[in-house]
Amino acid sequence: MKQLSTLILGAALLCGGVAHAHGDGTARHGGLVQMAGEIKFELVAKPDSAELYLDDHGQTVPTAKLTGKITVLSGGAKSEAKLEPAAGDKLVAKGVKLVKGDKVVALVTTEDQQHSSARFVIK
Numbered sequence: 001m002k003q004l005s006t007l008i009l010g011a012a013l014l015c016g017g018v019a020h021a022h023g024d025g026t027a028r029h030g031g032l033v034q035m036a037g038e039i040k041f042e043l044v045a046k047p048d049s050a051e052l053y054l055d056d057h058g059q060t061v062p063t064a065k066l067t068g069k070i071t072v073l074s075g076g077a078k079s080e081a082k083l084e085p086a087a088g089d090k091l092v093a094k095g096v097k098l099v100k101g102d103k104v105v106a107l108v109t110t111e112d113q114q115h116s117s118a119r120f121v122i123k
Contacts, residue, residue: 029053029090034118041106041118045098052083052091052106060089068108072096083108098122 025033029051031044040055050070054061068083070093081093083106091108098104102122109115 028055032120032123034120036116036118039116041108043104043106043118043120045122048095048097050081050093050096050098050104051086052093052108053089054091054108063089063091065111066091066108068106069093070096070107071105072098073103074099074101 025035025040027033027042029042029044031042031051031053034041034043038056039061042053042055044051044053052068052070054063054066063085066083066085068091070081070083072079072081079096081096083091083093086092100122104120104122105117106120107115107117
């Protein structure tokens with residue numbers, strides 16, 4: 001976990017907390033991909049939730065000790081939802097309905113309170 005914390009903090013410092021698309025942008029779960037340093041964030045919109053998967057050099061990042069939130073800008077409205085660990089090494093925000101054009105910021109927090117984020121636009 002300490003290695004993940006270091007990677008996420010490094011990514012946040014290098015990117016100013018904003019993900020930049022580069023490297024392997026392949027979606028493994030059918031979602032949208034953004035990179036934050038060496039960590040790939042993949043956001044998957046479901047009918048009544050949003051799922052976030054993390055990947056480090058092709059290896060799934062365990063999410064059991066991670067938390068976070070997503071902020072959604074839809075039209076003129078802003079909403080937030082808590083990201084919680086779920087089976088399958090993902091973080092899930094329940095009760096979220098993402099539609100085309102929504103802007104989403106995903107913020108992930110490690111157990112030692114280090115943060116990293118990625119921005120998405122729903123297509």
